[in-house]
Structure formats: C-alpha cells, structure tokens
Amino acid sequence: MSSAFPYHLFETPLGWIGIAWSERGLSRVQLPERDRAATERRLVATLPRAQAAHPAEQSAEQLPAAIAEAVAAIRRYAAGETVDFTDIAVDLGDADDFRLAIYDAARGLGFGETVTYGELAARAGHAGLARETGQALGQNPVPIVVPCHRILAAGGKIGGFSAPGGSVTKERLLNLEGVQVGPPPSAQGSFAF
Template sequence: MSSPLPYHLFETPLGWIGIAWSERGLTRLQLPERDRAATERRLLATLPGSERGEPVERRDEELPAKIAETVALLRRYAAGETIDFSSVAVDLGNADDFRLAIYDAARHLGFGETTTYGELANRAGHAGLARETGQALGRNPVPIVVPCHRIVAAGGKIGGFSAPGGSLTKEKLLELEGVRVGPPPPAQGSFGF
C-alpha cells in the first residue's frame, strides 16, 4: 500500500474548497458545498482511498510549497482576481487520451474566455465530438484549474455543470470572470452561492 493521499480544505469568498494531490500534482478540487463538513465529505467520496491508504488532511503550515501556491491562487481567484492556473501541475491519473486532449484544450482558455463544446472538441483535435466533450468535462477532477466552467452550449446557453449547484455554480464562476451568458436552466439541487 502506498502512502495516504493528502488533502486540504480552505475557506474562500465562494465558500470552502477542498483539494487533494499526489507527488505529480493536483488530483482533485472540490468546489464549495453548503459548509466545510459537506465539502470534506464530497471530496473524500471522490478520493481513491483503498489503494492509497486513508486520506490525511494537512494543515496550512504542512502544505508543500507548490500546493500552498495553488491554495493562494485559488483564494485570489475566488476573491475576483484574474488568475492564470496554467502553471499548476495536475495529476489526472488514468484519464484516457481523449479526456487528456479535452482538458489540455480547456486549460488554454484564458480568464473570462469561453467557447462551445463543439469548438473545444475541434481545438482538441476531435471535431464532431461535442457531446463526448461535455461528458469528459463532466468527469473533470480539477475544476477551475481545468476550467470546464468556461465551456458553454451552442447558441450562448450556459449548458450543464456537474459540480454542486449545477449551472448556477457555473454561472457564478463565469460572472466572477466578467462573463454574462443566457439564463441558466432550472436549479439542479439545493446548492447555490
């Protein structure tokens, strides 16, 4: 059994965010739930616990330098600052080549820049696979760093979002970046900022 996967929870203007990482980079980013405990539960439910040992929470002073930098960037982003996450190392585990291409293309979108699922598929070298692109983004383990919220549906509609709060969360992140899109579909849960 390898060493336990470390994780950290921290408060931001958006709420509590949780992250986990490996020696290769960020492995998970949990967007805010209704409170710290709910964010932690959701984060831990996504961590591969059995083969890595029990996850271990780290305190601020125990964070590796690169992870502390990532936390600082996320706090600044949540406060409305223009942040570029392209330098943040990510460990996407066993993501297949298609997902890796989609995530890489999404990471090339700048702060406040949006594109459609179909156009992102084109940029990733997978023309005609808009639906599959949406599915890949729905499995994105590190939202914000891989900015799946910047991908919108054709016709300027907001499209779906698999994070807590669904499309309302996506709309909030886009507004934080100065982007206004059409009205979201009906709420998909009880979460909302």
C-alpha cells in the same frame, strides 16, 4: 497497494474548497458544498484514498510549496482576481487520451474566455465530438484549474455543470470572470428565436 492522497480544506469567498494531490500534482479540486464538513465528505467520497494532510490544524504553512501556491491562487481567483492556473501541475490519474486532450484544450482558455463544447472539441483535435466533450468535462477532477466552467452550450447558453450547485455555480464562476451568459435550458422546454 497505492499510497494515500493528502488533502486540505480552505475557506474562500465562494465557500470551503477542498484539494487533494499526489507527488505529480493536484489531483482533486472539490468545489464548495453547503459547509466545510459537507465539502470534506464529498472530497473523501470521490477520492477514497484521501487522507487529511494536517487533520488537527489544516495549516497552509505546512503544505508542500506547489500546493500552497495552488491554494493561494484559488483563493485569489475566488476573490475575483484574474488568475492563470496553467502553471499548476495536475495529476489526472487514469484519464484516457481523449479526456487529456479536452482538459489540455480547456486549460488553454484564458480568464473570461469561453467556447462551446463543439469549439473545444475541435481545438482538442476531436471535431464533431461536442457531446463526448461535455461528458469528459463532467468527469473533470480539478475544476477551476481545468476551467470546465468556461465551456458553454451551443448558442452561448450556460449548459450543464456537474459540480455542486450545477449551472448556478457555473454562472457564479463565470460572473467572477466578467462573463454573462444566457439562461440554462428550461426543464419545461423553450423556443429559441
């Protein structure tokens, strides 16, 4: 029987964020929902073995040092500070080699640096697999730490985003980093000039 993943929720300028971890590292980052309770429900739904680390007080002081550092870094990021997450250990669970390569390439992107799905695929050693790269990023369990929001559609368009709020959330994260991008694809369709 597998052990539980402890989790912790904390407030940021972006809203309530939830994280879960194992002894190997951060295993989930749940981006904000409409409130704390909704964020917690989504986190627990995506990680059935999640168990509140400190259910009564949600105290950051009682978190393992590496997790407390991750919380502090995410809070600074949400406040608009330039933060490098590459030193935060992650536990990507059962991610296959392709996804691991894509996530590793994404982690190599600096604050405010963007690439297209096709460019990221090539950096990861999988040229020509832009669509598959997008699918892998849609399964990213630790957004922000693995900065999938920095990957754009061809032509510099914002593209999709599987986190709560979709492309609006992606644009908000990019704006924190000083990045302005083109609009998301129109549901009615549009012409590119």
